[in-house]
Amino acid sequence: MISLVQNELLKLMSKKKLIVITLIIAGLISLFTYAQYKEAERTMERFNTSDWRTTMELQIADTKNRLDSNRITSEEWRQQLEIRIQQQQYYLDHDINPLEPGAPTFVRRFLESAVHLLLPLLIMIIAADLVSSEYSLGTVKILLTRPIKRWKVLLSKYITLVLTVSLVLFIFGALSFLISGLVFGYQGWTAPVLMGFQTDAGMLNSANVTLLPQWQYILMAFGLAWFVTLIVGTLSFMLSVLIRSTAAGMGIMLACLISGTILSTMVSSWESSKYLFMVNLNLISYLNGSSPPIEGMSLLFSFSILLLWGLAAVVVSFTTFVRRDVY
Known part of the structure; x- marks a missing residue:
């Protein structure tokens, strides 16, 4: 298995895809x-101050003015803004x-967005090419005529995928820290971060909020x-496959x-969509503490749904x- x-x-490295992905990142x-x-x-320049408290107070006032102006017609967007105000006030x-200025804060925010x-x-x-390329290049026949069981061949490819995912996440984190640190500095690992905000009927619930050092939050996020x-x-x-x-x-x-990105802002009334990966x-x-796409969704629920989709994909792939006949 190790040799496989x-x-x-080696085949993955020869395609230079990791180099391209690194350059993109x-x-x-x-x-x-x-x-x-x-x-x-x-x-x-806008708020004429570098004090974070004054800046946040002005941001809260600005958001409240937007809510009072009736320019926001979407009830979902209005709820998100109200929750944001409550979070900022809690801070x-x-x-x-x-x-907190520094490379760790940039890494956290960029990871949340990516x-x-x-x-x-x-x-x-990378993953969409691991098996299909063998068919398109015609090398699948040579691969499967070797005295190795098919499931072992596919397992070696899946292990390669797992290792590649880990490597890409490491490259992402390392480059985010090194490049952003040149501008913002490398301090801020122990800055406090609040975790555990929950939303209940459009209101912020801070009963389970806990305080973590930023490095611990970043590890959990990664x-x-x-x-x-x-x-x-x-x-x-x-x-x-x-x-x-x-x-x-x-x-x-x-x-x-792409449809998932769009659906996340539109599916509040379509409850069945919460079962889509x-x-x-x-x-x-x-x-x-961001508001979930559909009321009632939680970390455990989303984690379980993704796990079920992943297990089903593994079963279908290996089966x-x-x-399958090779021709």
Whole structure:
């Protein structure tokens, strides 16, 4: 099995996909670092202060004015803004700066934004090609004529996927910290972060809020991001087994991920959609207290739904690969 995994890793490295993904991550991090730097400059110019408490008080007042102006017609967006005001007020009341300047804060915020679309897309590029490329290149016949059971061949490819997911998350975290630290500094690992906000009928429930150092929160967030990315990779891996065209498999998964982003803002009245994997990808939102797409959804619920989808994809992948005729 070790030699099979080594062989798969060598094939993956020869395609240069990891290098491309690393360059994409580095470019996006540089772009977002610059954007956040300019945003901080605009905020300071707009409110004419660098004190975080004064800035947050002015932001709360600004949001309240938006709510009172009746320009917001969506009830869901209105509820999200009201919850945001309550969270910001909670931070003020407890004298905790949620945006402590530094690379760790950038890593946390960037990960929260990337977990439900960017990271899954990057892994999809690799996972959708692991098996289908063997069919398109015609090497699957050579691979399966070796005296090795089919399930072992597929297992080596799946282990390669798991290792690749871990490597991509490591590259993402390391580059985020190193690049953003050049602008914001590398301090802030022990900055306090509040976790455990819950929403109940459009109201913020802070009864279970706990205080964590930022490094611990980031580790938890990366753990959830790794799980989400692995599930998306597993589903892409299944499509790679079922569909012999890499482009078709990537197209299907891309459509699912983009539709999930759209559905997350539109499905509050369609309760059955909470069983779709793409609606449950943003697990980190449960840590920072964001309102779930559908009332009643929780971290345990979304985690369980994703786990079931992942297990089903593994079963379908191995069953199909073992029984399929090669021609």
